[in-house]
Amino acid sequence: MLTMSGTSVKHLGGYPLGVVVNLDGKLGRKPSLDRLSELVADDIKAVNALIVRHMDSPVDMIPQLAGHIIAAGGKRLRPMLTLAAARMCGYQGSRHLGLAAAVEFIHTATLLHDDVVDESDLRRGLASANTVWGNKASVLVGDFLFSRSFQLMVEDGSLEVLDILSSASAVIAEGEVMQLITTNDTDTGETAYLDVIKAKTAQLFAAACKIGAVVAERPKVEEDALDTYGMNLGIAFQIIDDVLDYSAKQATLGKTIGDDFKEGKISLPVILAFHRGSDDDRTFWRRTLEDLDQAEGDLDHAIQLMEKHAALKDSVERARHYGAMARDALGIFAESPQKKAFIELIDFCIERAY
């Protein structure tokens, strides 16, 4: 289990800042993506080259728009999962490169369609593709990347991988539709929320990890372990993403917060604050999130209610639970640099909340 070294925890408006995580005493620094990035540095270069090659098209607008979203500073988290999982499983070949690119294409296609859906103005701090090129172009280039992703898998030739990733894609779409239905519905409970984020986010994390074991031709137990790791990592990742959208620290760093609030997205912090709140609180949540009748100061009030009911802090606690499951799933693998990086990745996903 993760423990925090008490002395380094500072609270500001309910937020512990500058946490130094103590991973069984092994990690004296703030967890980061650096270890993982370094491990897969060469592979990710090859993946980037594949991405550039496969997003090309005689129709100029396609590489322009696709390049915009792919270059926009994606962490390449999902393809890194595939790359590191394959290496952790002892894989020495190069099939994982094309599959990692396929995973990133699915993710990018989803982002493009998600931006249209959410009518967002910003993606990773840049103008979202739909504001520059229009909704329709975003949808179509998303379709193009999605098709390219399947072409990459077909090139690889593994029906098992095709099965895993086509199933994941269908589940992602289901998750997005579920999210559409739960948006603006304050009756949404924690279970429904979990169903949504498992489908729309965690399923691709799970698939990305699992195919690492598949290319390495490892036994089913290892496929399952990586699947479980990815699924729980993805859940934790999404919970923290949802916490960050109400984070005072994000706001002080100049990052946009309150997008979910503006849309009326029913995320875990909202669900906890709603369930723990008074009748007056619930009237507030219904007005702002169901009716989208929002005035200046409402976002601040929402954050105050969340702090009052420890909704953000306890959302992070929930994320820790899934992080712990992810960590234990790795138990069957021998120690390796990749395994260490995967464990630090859990901590990174959670600790970025602070």
Added chain:
Amino acid sequence: MLTMSGTSVKHLGGYPLGVVVNLDGKLGRKPSLDRLSELVADDIKAVNALIVRHMDSPVDMIPQLAGHIIAAGGKRLRPMLTLAAARMCGYQGSRHLGLAAAVEFIHTATLLHDDVVDESDLRRGLASANTVWGNKASVLVGDFLFSRSFQLMVEDGSLEVLDILSSASAVIAEGEVMQLITTNDTDTGETAYLDVIKAKTAQLFAAACKIGAVVAERPKVEEDALDTYGMNLGIAFQIIDDVLDYSAKQATLGKTIGDDFKEGKISLPVILAFHRGSDDDRTFWRRTLEDLDQAEGDLDHAIQLMEKHAALKDSVERARHYGAMARDALGIFAESPQKKAFIELIDFCIERAY
């Protein structure tokens, strides 16, 4: 070659009406889809069952929306191509059923995404799925059906089929983006128009036909012949579709016309009328299609200009050219009920212009 029996051709405002086609003297009736539909009747029932089963989801909105568009899709033309092609190639199994369903899912996903309205241009006509469920749901359910289509192919297990259909999907998306770029651009010429319709429409016709030969494990020459048949059939089909959008007869039947005009789509009738027109004509086309500055009577004037320059009649002639190529591509196949139906299908696609 198709010939028209001169006595039965009646002209009304440039439109020959009530044409009885004389196919080498073999067909004394108006060509229809009936022969093809009867030939694949049992297979199409099985395909419909597969479609219903595979569009199911615990997320109710998905089968609701998908069912709406799939039921409205009607003719099942593309899956019928796969079914009849497989049978023409002597195939006795049942793999063609799942693949025909996959083809219909790709088509339906494309329809849903094609109807996405750009917020920046709300003049575009709304499709019914959008009207009932909104843009958001249409994009996501399209993604779901697209994923399901790949799951059906993966179930089938042929990497060759996966290659054909994933490549076709990428080309369709490219075609849709090309169409987006050429819309409102009266500089678009016939070659660019052909590139667009080959990609967005004909490629799926070609793929649907070709996989019939693939499941039947026929030699490459037959795959290629069916590919050529489908490609040219698809081109003819789309040209006629574009003609129908300016058809006085469609209008008298109470069907909507003028959607392409309203959007500023640069279709073949427009291109011919533009290239054959006067400077005044071109000023009209630029105002209405580029600037989308349209007033009452403009659509009528557009049709008048097309009639004056024989743009509709000659678009149909162009379609006949592709129909002839489709017909000749079938030359290598022995006579069969399916081959007869495929030839009548060419005539049906073209003669529905009247």
